[in-house]
Structures are given as structure tokens and as C-alpha cells.
Amino acid sequence: MNRGAEMELKKYEEGICFEGVKDLDLKETFECGQCFRWQEDEDGSYVGVVSGRAVRTFIKNGSLYIKGGRPEDEEFWKNYFDFDTDYSEIKCELSKDDDTLKKAIECGSGIRILNQEPFETTITFIISANNRIPMIRRSVERISSYFGKPIEFEGKTYYSFPEPEILSKLKEEDLQKCGCGFRSPYILETSQRIAQGEAVLEEIMKMPITEAHKELIKLKGIGTKVADCILLFSMKKNEAFPVDVWVKRVMQYFYLAPDVSLKKIRDFGMERFGQNAGIAQEYLFNYARINKINV
DNA sequence: TCCCAGGACTACT
DNA sequence: AGTAGTCCTGGG
Numbered sequence: 001m002n003r004g005a006e007m008e009l010k011k012y013e014e015g016i017c018f019e020g021v022k023d024l025d026l027k028e029t030f031e032c033g034q035c036f037r038w039q040e041d042e043d044g045s046y047v048g049v050v051s052g053r054a055v056r057t058f059i060k061n062g063s064l065y066i067k068g069g070r071p072e073d074e075e076f077w078k079n080y081f082d083f084d085t086d087y088s089e090i091k092c093e094l095s096k097d098d099d100t101l102k103k104a105i106e107c108g109s110g111i112r113i114l115n116q117e118p119f120e121t122t123i124t125f126i127i128s129a130n131n132r133i134p135m136i137r138r139s140v141e142r143i144s145s146y147f148g149k150p151i152e153f154e155g156k157t158y159y160s161f162p163e164p165e166i167l168s169k170l171k172e173e174d175l176q177k178c179g180c181g182f183r184s185p186y187i188l189e190t191s192q193r194i195a196q197g198e199a200v201l202e203e204i205m206k207m208p209i210t211e212a213h214k215e216l217i218k219l220k221g222i223g224t225k226v227a228d229c230i231l232l233f234s235m236k237k238n239e240a241f242p243v244d245v246w247v248k249r250v251m252q253y254f255y256l257a258p259d260v261s262l263k264k265i266r267d268f269g270m271e272r273f274g275q276n277a278g279i280a281q282e283y284l285f286n287y288a289r290i291n292k293i294n295v
Numbered sequence: 296t297c298c299c300a301g302g303a304c305t306a307c308t
Numbered sequence: 309a310g311t312a313g314t315c316c317t318g319g320g
Contacts, residue, residue: 033301129302135317136301181316186303223303244301261310262302285301 007083009074015055016069016077020062023087025110032111032286034233036124036137037144037161047153049144050080051117052160054153068153082112085238090276094283100254101280104287111282113232118201119194120161121234126186126221128229135179142178143167168195186221193219205235212237224266232278241269241277249295250288258295 010017026046030038038048038057045058045067053076056067066077078084091109095102127139140161147166148159168191175184193199204215209231216227228242243251243265251265252258255272273280287293 126303130300130315131302131317132300132319134319176316179317182314183303183316217303221303225302242301246301263310289301 015067016071018064021064024112028108028110029112032282035114036140049158049160054151054158079115082115090279094276094280104283107290108283108286113279116234118234119164122230123187125226125229127180127183139179164191164195167191183221189220209237209239238278239275241266241281246285246288247281249293250284252295253293
């Protein structure tokens with residue numbers, strides 16, 4: 001599973017650069033619904049803010065360039081892009097005896113699961129409930145620019161996603177201004193519980209998935225699906241299988257009956273795809289959206 | 296004007 | 309345990 005030895009840090013004056021990256025397509029990875037703060041530029045590069053770091057990323061000749069990335073952050077970015085996981089091997093395993101996944105993987109072979117910051121991921125996916133991607137992006141951007149810390153990069157000002165302590169002190173109307181709607185009180189209450197240490201995401205992250213999931217859904221605004229997203233996208237739980245409407249459709253279409261419950265789909269996905277359920281879910285999700293699969 | 300969208304909550308059987 | 313009705317918001 002570890003191909004970190006193949007990865008090398010190439011000298012690059014304006015930032016850092018990883019040579020020989022495999023199984024990575026920035027568009028597929030940044031626009032598959034797991035993250036909401038990367039913005040594509042005209043030249044195809046992406047600018048984003050990750051854990052307080054504003055950078056520009058692009059791939060050239062098989063190398064990933066992170067303009068603005070600091071050399072001392074090599075491990076941070078290696079972890080963020082999940083470079084210690086061998087996606088080729090996982091794709092091979094998932095394709096075996098599964099024609100649906102084989103096709104789905106061909107449609108999004110450059111998708112990687114990013115390792116994101118737990119608190120930002122938690123709030124972001126509370127916002128995702130019954131919401132569309134452009135609206136989620138807009139709310140997260142507003143929360144950051146109104147309440148985050150400014151970061152200068154390439155002559156422009158970007159903003160970090162605010163800490164729990166900051167969000168916990170806001171008023172409901174502050175979040176309404178960000179377009180959070182009925183989720184505003186959920187964001188506030190969950191931020192307060194985290195800021196006060198009643199819920200410790202770093203501790204939840206260490207728990208086995210079942211226990212961690214149980215802890216997460218105790219928080220306001222977090223149900224089964226949102227908890228699974230937090231586990232998969234920020235807590236290294238690749239066995240999590242978030243079932244949203246697209247995954248529901250693709251699973252009902254290819255694997256199950258058209259009327260099975262969300263819980264059954266989740267159980268089936270985790271059972272069938274095991275340790276790689278979350279990665280399988282991303283390929284299937286992407287495939288369902290591209291092909292507008294409906295049951 | 297009505298309807299729905301990448302769910303969760305609450306209040307019911 | 310499992311299921312309806314309701315919820316901000318904005319785009320079709």
C-alpha cells in the first residue's frame with residue numbers, strides 16, 4: 001500500500017513539487033463533491049485554501065506543483081493528497097468481478113480521497129444537507145471571508161476557514177448572512193460543543209468507525225450520511241460508505257432492488273467493498289452523476 | 296407560481 | 309424501528 005518511496009520532492013522555486021504522481025486528476029478530485037474550496041483558473045490550475053495555506057496547484061509532465069507550498073509542509077501535502085495510498089492497487093481489486101465498478105473507475109480514474117481538516121469538513125457537510133454544490137461553496141466561502149483569517153497570496157487576499165472558537169461565538173443571523181438557512185442553528189450548536197470540548201474530533205478520529213459514527217451523529221445537523229462523509233473525508237475511514245441520492249440511485253440501479261432503504265444500501269456497500277468502500281463510493285458517485293443515472 | 300435539490304430533525308405510528 | 313412533514317435558498 002505504501003509507494004511513498006517512489007514519490008520525490010523536486011526542487012521548485014515558487015513552491016513544492018511532487019514527481020511521478022499517479023492516479024491523480026485535479027478536476028476529478030476537486031470537483032467530485034468531497035471539497036468545496038478549490039477554484040479552477042482559466043489555465044486549468046486550481047487555487048485553494050487548505051488548513052490555513054493558500055496555494056495554486058497544477059499537474060505538468062506527471063508532476064504535481066504546489067505553488068506557494070512550503071518545503072516544511074511536504075508531509076502535510078503528501079497526507080492531504082493521500083499519496084501513501086496505492087490507488088492503482090485498490091482500483092484493480094475493486095474492478096475484479098465487478099463490471100459496474102470497472103466502468104465507474106474508467107470514468108474517474110484520477111479521483112483521490114483528500115485528507116481534510118475535521119472541523120472544516122464537519123461544518124461543510126452540515127451545510128451540504130439538502131443543498132447543492134454551488135450553494136455549499138458559496139456558504140463556505142462566505143463563512144471564511146467573513147470570519148476567517150486573511151492570507152495574502154499572489155497579490156490577492158484569501159481566507160482560512162475559521163476555528164471552532166470563532167464560529168461558536170457567532171449569532172444565528174451571522175450564519176444566515178452566509179446563506180446557511182435552516183442549518184445555521186446546527187452549525188452554531190455543533191461548533192459550541194466542539195469549542196467547549198464536549199466533542200473532540202481528534203479523539204473521535206481514533207475510534208473504530210462504528211463508535212466514531214455513533215459519536216458524530218450525536219451532534220446537531222449530523223445524520224448518517226453526513227457522519228460518513230466526515231469519517232471518509234477527514235478521518236481516514238476508507239471503509240465508510242456515504243449514501244447520498246446519487247449513490248442510492250446507482251446502487252439501486254446496478255446492485256439492489258429499486259426500493260431498498262438507505263440503511264440497507266449502506267450496509268450492503270460496506271459489506272461488499274470492505275476497507276475500500278469509501279473509494280468505491282466516490283467512483284460510483286462520479287459515474288452516476290456523469291451518466292445522470294435515475295431509477 | 297410551483298417544484299425540487301448531493302439530508303436531518305421532529306413528531307408521530 | 310420505521311416513516312411523513314417541514315425546512316432556507318435559488319434556479320428551472
